[in-house]
Amino acid sequence: xxxxxxxDVKSIGKKDEIHEVSDGYARNFLFPRNLAAxxxxxxxxxxxxxxxxxxxxxxxxxxxxxxxxxxxxxxxxAVRPASCTARSPARRSQIC
Numbered sequence: 732x733x734x735x736x737x738x739d740v741k742s743i744g745k746k747d748e749i750h751e752v753s754d755g756y757a758r759n760f761l762f763p764r765n766l767a768a769x770x771x772x773x774x775x776x777x778x779x780x781x782x783x784x785x786x787x788x789x790x791x792x793x794x795x796x797x798x799x800x801x802x803x804x805x806x807x808x809a810v811r812p813a814s815c816t817a818r819s820p821a822r823r824s825q826i827c
Contacts, residue, residue, distance in 0.1 A: 732757045733770035735778050740766055747778060 732754045739745045740761070743752065749770055752761070761767035768774055 733775075734761060734767040735770045735774055736767050738766050747781060749775065749778060 733749060733751055734757050736744055736746055736748050736750065743750050752767075757767065757769070762769075770778075
């Protein structure tokens with residue numbers, strides 16, 4: 732019987748994983764303790780969608796866009812006139 736785990740089960744797997752177990756183990760142990768649910772078509776689609784969304788969110792968290800990286804706008808710098816960038820110190824002291 733295919734099941735979807737609702738919680739981590741040490742001998743089977745982790746939450747939201749799909750596993751094949753014996754019918755008796757599922758009916759007598761997992762279902763009464765609310766550790767698993769039967770994996771019918773609707774539950775499988777829901778689990779698949781949930782795992783895809785989780786993978787998408789994890790990928791977004793690892794690679795945020797550049798706009799999210801900066802918390803504040805960059806500081807503006809004072810622009811010097813081209814004449815202030817002259818190489819000779821005498822010229823620089825006269826103009827700037």
